[in-house]
Amino acid sequence: MIxxxxxxxxxxxxxxxxxxxxxxxxxxxxSSETTQRLSSMGRxxxxxxxxxxxxxxxxxxxxxxLSRDELELFQxxxxxxxxxxxxxxxxxxxxxxDDLRFAILSGDVKTISRAPGIGKKTAERLVIELRDKxxxxxxxxxxxxASYASAGxxxxxxxxxxxxxxxxxLTALGYARMDAxxxxxxxxxxAGGDTEAILKAALKYML
Numbered sequence: 001m002i003x004x005x006x007x008x009x010x011x012x013x014x015x016x017x018x019x020x021x022x023x024x025x026x027x028x029x030x031s032s033e034t035t036q037r038l039s040s041m042g043r044x045x046x047x048x049x050x051x052x053x054x055x056x057x058x059x060x061x062x063x064x065x066l067s068r069d070e071l072e073l074f075q076x077x078x079x080x081x082x083x084x085x086x087x088x089x090x091x092x093x094x095x096x097x098d099d100l101r102f103a104i105l106s107g108d109v110k111t112i113s114r115a116p117g118i119g120k121k122t123a124e125r126l127v128i129e130l131r132d133k134x135x136x137x138x139x140x141x142x143x144x145x146a147s148y149a150s151a152g153x154x155x156x157x158x159x160x161x162x163x164x165x166x167x168x169x170l171t172a173l174g175y176a177r178m179d180a181x182x183x184x185x186x187x188x189x190x191a192g193g194d195t196e197a198i199l200k201a202a203l204k205y206m207l
Contacts, residue, residue, distance in 0.1 A: 002062065004048055004050045005021055005026055005048070005062075006021065006049075007020045007021035007047070008046050009042070009047055010025055010043065012038055012039055014035060015029060015089075016028060016029050017034075017035070017038055017049070019047070019064075027062070028062045028063065028064035029062065029064065029089060030049075030065075031070075031089050031093040033092065033096065034064070034066055034092075038066075047066075050064065050065045050068055051063065051071075052071060052074060052075060054085050061085070063088075063089065065092075070097045073092070073097045073134070074088045074089075076133060077091055077092075077126070077130075080122075080126050080129050081125060081129075083122060087117055087118065087122075090117050091112070094114060094118075095112075103177075104131055106177050106181065107127050107177070108127075109123045109124050110176045111176040111177065112126060162193070163184050163185075163198060166180075166188075166195050166198040166202055167180045167181055167184050169195070170183065170184070170199070170203075179206065180202070180206070183203075186205055187199075187201035
């Protein structure tokens, strides 16, 4: 199994990159976010891509990620029934690893189902199967995720707080829980105060 490739960027398309290693070009399937990041580096740049090798009777494919964090989350995603490698890449194209992990932890099915090819039932299955298998400490940016939790998003220790109440009010209005959490976090940091004050300030970020 190939754990990673370290070489130069030879070619980039919307869904793949060719990495040159010792005179051999490896084609690696990547997410749109990874495409953007590699494109900003430019052809000829040296890069390390962490890879997952997908083997089937009729094909062999490499899926690549710029961090072990993304790779490990991808490997968890594809254990869920109905989410193959393409579905995993679709999710990591629609969301950063941090945002996706947070959506899973907060049970935000509505947000997860925004990813192309991921319906509500698949999103619900993903939350059910992975909620106990991912944690904020898995992330390279777990401190940022912890600060989301302190805003009261689906975490027991924040129940009853002004931030949690503001988030519940926003979700009742139809906003996705993850989006509401981010807006409330910003609003609480700037305005503070009671639920009504936080809610009014947070609504500005939802427009």
